[in-house]
Amino acid sequence: MELKQLIYFIEVAEREHMSEAAQNLNVAQSALSRQISNLEGELGVELFERASRSLKLLPIGQTVLKEARDIMHQVDHLKKQVDDYKKPESGIVKVGFPTSLATTLLPHLVRTFNENYPTVQFHLRQGSYQFLVDAVKSRELNLAFMGPVITDDPAIKGDRLFYEKMLLLVPRHHRLAGKTSVKMAELQQENFILFPKGYILEKLVIDACRREGFDPHVSTEGEDMDAVKGMVAAGIGVTLLPDSAITQHESSFLTCIPVSDPHVGRSVGMITPTTRQLTPSEQLFYDYVLSQFDEARY
Template identity: 25%
Template sequence: MLDDIRLFATIVEQTSLNKAAEQLNVSQPALSRRIARLEAELGVDLFRRVGKRLELTAAGQLTYEFSLELRRFHGSYLQKLNAYKSSEAPVATIGASLTTLQSTLPELIKVMTDKHPHLEIKAITGKSHEITTLVKERKVDFGLVSSSIKYDPVITSLPLFDDQLILVLPRTHYILERSHLELTDLNGLPMIVFAPGTWYRTMTDEFFRKYHLKPDVRMEIDSFEAIIRLLSACRAGSLLPQSYLREQLLIDNDLYIVHIKELSDAKRTTSLIHGDLAWLAPATRYLIEETTAHFRRNYNLPKELM
């Protein structure tokens, strides 16, 4: 059908079957059959004859407008695709905050490199304000940060998803013998927390202060993976970002999510930030579009969190 719509658009623009057939290098009877097939498939008449002239019906005008949109999208697609046809593999440098680096960036890199095998992705990590500076100085193509960005005329911030803290405990933890857990149960609870210096630790501390909680902090560690592995051994709990908690990760480490309603307020928005698109290579602009679409369309929560 799409190819027939292209032929239909040529007839409209050439104003006659003869001229269109000549331009398309097909016979007029063959072109007429293609248009008749398209009309039958759509269930409408696209043209009406007025003497020797062809005029568009209302349905024909709508179809022609659609053909123009198709042409525009096709041209945009080819332009973006050409960025991947150069002799050198396209390279994108991403700046990522530490939380993003450990939680969402590995998944993103896998998806993008599977889709574009010749794409080379480099990553630089740092705190959110450091990533913002790198974007401004064009030392990275774009950044993924887990904190709000104050208004800046040279930075564009695109929200991707909300992330929040989740209480995680070993399934064998004694406290789970209770039928229901309250916020106050965190007082004195052995916990492993992230090392200072990230939005995740800042949010954790703010949450404890807001509700006057005093858990028994056993360890401060700067790796989500290490925290996950130590929870059962230390018989401790942890407040971890939702973006890191995949269902299989919970199963493999025999962990359980505890729903504490107050934790729904402990959240931040992960955003993609970039500078002036005019300074970015076509491949990078395309990667920004794909990254934004990936998170907005495919970001799934673990089943236990739904």
């Protein structure tokens, strides 16, 4: 089995059309068809259901496609490791991050790191909590920031950097706006604006309320951090957000209040795979980040 066969197979499988795949690969359709037939012959199975003008993957073809993609990810990773090994201070670091860390933690770390290593390039990928976990497991990413940090997955290594509090965000003229702190129990009658079910920030708030014996009344949902803040400012409801997601604790429209009883918060850190090594450039950034939080981590 040759890598070229896998490359050709992936292209045909994704397009489900031999001529389109051949055109995109810049090869003759007959040559492409022969490589696919050779692959099927070597595997001893047909991978496609062949119609008059198109191809459709059979179930075994879906399995082979997943494995072929994994192999190509490994090949790309190998090439990147070799390139970074030659000159780690001029490599590329791919980093995943959630919206809640996009305006404070990540920009500071990338900027200060580049002051020391100006030739290292960054490819940043924003995503949800579950996306980041899946991306590290599937080799799409080797390093991602998140909160809370995973500590119970054998495929993931979690490094806690610091712990941060969740703050109550209310409209400027809300009944609680003048308080220096609030108890979770005081929020039982409030309308909440939360992220949709499945988002980690939604789960943190739901869990905090249930620990105090009530389910929050969720009046509105928002998938965007700024949208959630905007709806709070409009007086639609209140929310809890991590400190790092709030750039201003006081504004003309919003007030942030610490939650004192009980304290609600999350750990923030990095995740990396346990099944493979970081590239030298990624290791350089990883070690730098840990060094910035040595005291906070213990």
